[in-house]
Amino acid sequence: MGEIPQQQEHILCLLPFPEDAKILDRLRQKYNVEITYKQIFFGVGKALELAAVPDETWHHATILVTLSSFPPSAEQAKNLKLIHLFSAGTDRLSNTPIWKDTKIPITNSSGVHGPQISEWVIMQILSHSHKEKILVEWQKKHVWGDYKQLGSMRDCVGQRLGVLGYGAIGRQAARICKAMGMDVIAYTASPRTTPESRKDEGKYIVPNTGDPDGTLPSAWYSGLDKESLHNFLKQDIDILLISVPLTPQTRHFLSAAEFEILGSKTNAFIINIARGGIINQDDLITYLKKPLSEGGLRGAALDVTDPEPLPQDSELWTLENVAITPHVSGLGTTYAERSFAILDANLENIEKGRDLINLVDRKKGY
Structure with a gap:
């Protein structure tokens, strides 16, 4: 037969x-x-x-x-x-x-999305630290500006990137930031206490990207409870990359209490490429407006908002220390x-x- x-x-x-x-x-x-x-x-x-x-x-x-x-x-x-x-x-x-x-x-x-979103992340880090908004305005106005108006500028060497959600995007961003002289620490939902558990297995990886073996972070943290999250946020994070999925556990994962920690420690810069609902947006605005001397946040780069599209009357549009893009960081040919x-x-x-x-x-x- x-x-x-x-x-x-x-x-x-x-x-x-x-x-x-x-x-x-x-x-x-x-x-x-x-x-x-x-x-x-x-x-x-x-x-x-x-x-x-x-x-x-x-x-x-x-x-x-x-x-x-x-x-x-x-x-x-x-x-x-x-x-x-x-x-x-x-x-x-x-x-x-x-x-x-x-x-x-x-x-x-x-x-x-790892390569293209990570490039967007690096673009935002450099754009903010090198005062790109001011430089672009000078060019538009044909002004050879006075460098003293730029204020202090700090390069990336020695800064700490905290990656909230160490998946494909977080791993590729870590790879690039590490090459720029930054320290990287990772946060995951479940504990990754062994070398085997830190590997990126069972997932698609664009060749020659990311951190397949999970060796880049200098320290790993984990948990879905606020105590564990706060312990991570207290690690002198200069730049926080949010790349966790939106679930009932992660909705408004970052609110006033979390921004208070990030602001008081390092005046951290916030980058969100995940989902807008992970952040309590009103609380974020409050801490972006707060003076740095009082524990405010340095700035934020947001490719996602809550809701989307972001309403025209949202105060986020008017904040000088915020960069907003319309959920496009993952686009690519x-x-x-x-x-x-x-x-x-x-x-x-x-x-x-x-x-x-x-x-x-x-x-x-x-």
Whole structure:
């Protein structure tokens, strides 16, 4: 008797950019899969449109590749074996029937953002420390400015970077900052007390980036309770990089008490590339306006806010020591290629009976 042929996988892609024929053809040829691609359009400040997907297409799909479009009910996509997210965070998914009513494996795109977001982080550190805002204004006005107006400027050597969430982004930022002469300390949800536990395993890593073995931090801290967090924040942190996922435990993880520690110790500079809801924004504004002599914060660079888009009347826009960008630090021409590389690796893992990479832990929420 001959072998029973395996069912052909049907990959349904619902993504906010045009399809890349090269990438999709490579997957078709390598795995003999059927692919349906639908581009979802969205505008600035608008949510992604709900994809107009016929019931028959949902029923036929065995793998869903998406940013934030999901089947209205678990029953409509009863043949789904895998969902691959084009984002690192799962907050767009956590209230859907797929999350609550199924056990379908979910993988994310953690790791694809490491290089470009880390470059944004370094840009903000240098822009703030070298008074780039003032220099740009001088150029606009054709002014050869007086250097004394710039005040004191400090380079990065000897400064301490505290990385709140030591994932792909935090590890790549640590790699660059370490090369600039900075000290790095890391904070994770769970303890990483052994060399093995500090490795970045089971995740997608862009080649030649990050800290795969977890050897860069001079010290590691952990916990989801405020006492543990405060112990970390008291370690003379000059720059705090926020790169944790938004979960019920991390919402408003940083509020007045935390900014008080950071302000009183080092007048820290805050960088948020994660989610706006991790910060109590009103408290942040209070400490950004507070004089440095009274424990205020040096400044902040925010690629994310709460809400998004940031309302035009938000006081954040007017603060001189704040840089705001509209959630764009992760953009890059290689984004889709890297995210599909994760799917490619997992299709091979499925074929060979191996564990999936970038598998989301529903209990942790990431």
